[in-house]
Structures are given as C-alpha cells and as structure tokens.
Amino acid sequence: MLTTALTAVSFWLSFEALHDLASAHRLQGERAWAWPATVDTFIGVGELLILRASLMRRVDPWAIALTAAGSLGSIALNVAGVGVSHDPLDYVTAAVPPVAALLAFGVLMRQVHEFLLSRQSVLTAPPVPSGPPVTPVSETVTPEEPEAPEEPQEAAEAPEDEPELTEEPEPVTEPKKPRQELTQREQIDLVVRSLYDALGNQRPATRHMVAALRDAGLPCSDGTAREARKRVETAEPHLKSFPDAIAA
Known part of the structure; x- marks a missing residue:
C-alpha cells in the first residue's frame, strides 16, 4: 500500500x-x-x-x-x-x-x-503427503521341500533305472525399491515442519522460515515460506494452536 x-x-x-x-x-x-x-x-x-x-x-x-x-x-x-x-x-x-x-x-x-x-x-505443485512415503516390503516365499521320490518297485524280469534327481533352483526375490526422492516442495514443507519442534512447539515466524530455507539451499522468499507454513498447518491442524515464536 x-x-x-x-x-x-x-x-x-x-x-x-x-x-x-x-x-x-x-x-x-x-x-x-x-x-x-x-x-x-x-x-x-x-x-x-x-x-x-x-x-x-x-x-x-x-x-x-x-x-x-x-x-x-x-x-x-x-x-x-x-x-x-x-x-x-x-x-x-x-x-x-x-x-x-x-x-x-x-x-x-x-x-x-x-x-x-x-x-x-x-x-x-503436487499435493503434500501427510507422512513420508512408505515402500512396500516384498514378501519372500519359502519353497516347499521336495518330497522324496518313491523307490521303484522291483520288476519281475529286469529292474528299471532310477530317475536322476535334479535340484530345484532357489526362488528369486525382487530387491526392495529405493526410497523415492522428495520433490522441492516436499523438502520445503519438511524444513518448515521441523521448525515447530526446533522452536519448542511454537509457530515459526517468516524470518525463521526464510533463514532455514536459505540454509537448506531452497527457495526462500517470504511468499514461499508463508505458503509452506499454510500447507503444513492444513495437513496438521493442531499446529495452529501453538503460540507464535518471536522473530529474533
């Protein structure tokens, strides 16, 4: 104005x-x-x-x-x-x-x-998840033990050759998928969310958020900090009841 x-x-x-x-x-x-x-x-x-x-x-x-x-x-x-x-x-x-x-x-x-x-x-920007992404753990299927082959019955005239036993290959389990990297917006929200704990259950001021984002090498304008705080408090409404921290 x-x-x-x-x-x-x-x-x-x-x-x-x-x-x-x-x-x-x-x-x-x-x-x-x-x-x-x-x-x-x-x-x-x-x-x-x-x-x-x-x-x-x-x-x-x-x-x-x-x-x-x-x-x-x-x-x-x-x-x-x-x-x-x-x-x-x-x-x-x-x-x-x-x-x-x-x-x-x-x-x-x-x-x-x-x-x-x-x-x-x-x-x-995509919506902010309420918690860190969870990677599904692949279930390992244990193979059943092969049954012992029955002994061939003796023939009256000539015995039959015993079948050769071949070892079954071990099942191949898929490796666990690596954790997906967070987007820039998710990194900004995590930095702002951590300030509530670092300040002793207090709402961070704009100066706190801008300084923390600058130290993390992320976009650190006043508007970016306020929008991140709004998204974090929308995901966790109880954070709005915290007292405001004094910007030092």
Whole structure:
C-alpha cells in the first residue's frame, strides 16, 4: 500500500514539473498535461516489460533501454525546468520525483513478481503427503521341500533305472525399491515442519522460515515460506494452536 502511494505521488510530482516546463514553452491546456506522458510513461512501460521478461526467465534489452531512456529523460527535463539557479538544492529538489518514481515503481513490480511466482508454485505443485512415503516390503516365499521320490518297485524280469534327481533352483526375490526422492516442495514443507519442534512447539515466524530455507539451499522468499507454513498447518491442524515464536 505504501509502495503504491509513493509511486503515485512521485509520478504526480514529476508530471507537475514537466507540465510547468511545457506551459512555459508554448503548450497550453490539455496539451501541456499530455506532454509529460511522452516522457514518464516510458518508465512504466519499460518496467512492465522487465516484469514480463523476468516471469519468462529471460532478459529483454528493449525493456531496459525504454526504462533508462524514460528515467534519464525525465530527470534531465525536471532539472532543466529549474533554469539558472545558484542554490544546488533547487536541482536536487527537481531530480528527486523522477528518481523516486523509478525506484518506487521498480519495488512495486518486484512485489508483483514474487506474488505471481508464489501463486504459480501453489497451482502447479503436487499435493503434500501427510507422512513420508512408505515402500512396500516384498514378501519372500519359502519353497516347499521336495518330497522324496518313491523307490521303484522291483520288476519281475529286469529292474528299471532310477530317475536322476535334479535340484530345484532357489526362488528369486525382487530387491526392495529405493526410497523415492522428495520433490522441492516436499523438502520445503519438511524444513518448515521441523521448525515447530526446533522452536519448542511454537509457530515459526517468516524470518525463521526464510533463514532455514536459505540454509537448506531452497527457495526462500517470504511468499514461499508463508505458503509452506499454510500447507503444513492444513495437513496438521493442531499446529495452529501453538503460540507464535518471536522473530529474533
């Protein structure tokens, strides 16, 4: 909310200064108010394209060029509107609004980026199992002992040859299947779940979860940590009754 307000105020101050500059150079009425958009709009368009490129995991040189051109042009024109002044603070005051607009809008786009990534991970990730996967134990079948062959009855004229005994092969048992590796989302949930025990039956704060995920080499944004805590407490509702741990 504060980031949005700062962005709006910064752009308004920059527009106001550019409007005064346009009014002093033969532009009046609607044209004087529309002219600043030809400069400051490049900042918004460029940063939106940068957000789009980051979601697609690539770099867009055109987006960077548009953002740089809009911000540098806005700063230069705001400073030029001061004219000749012996007080350096006049130039600083004129340059602050376009710089603040660039930074505030960048922070806002960063928050939108993290929110969209957290929503995408929730929609695409598989459901979290309530316990570790159980691998079935293969049953070993013991072979029955072969019955002793009956002795051939003596023939009246000539004895028959005794049949040769062949050993039966031992049954082959299938080896146990190895434990399946956990997905990244399951690893995140296990790290967050272990914090409830490590903190002495207390609900971990966002800072605790982010630090633990960073130490485990897993994604550690604030949104990822909160979504993992929500999934863990959905699987084990009694964890919600634990007191909140103080983030140190």
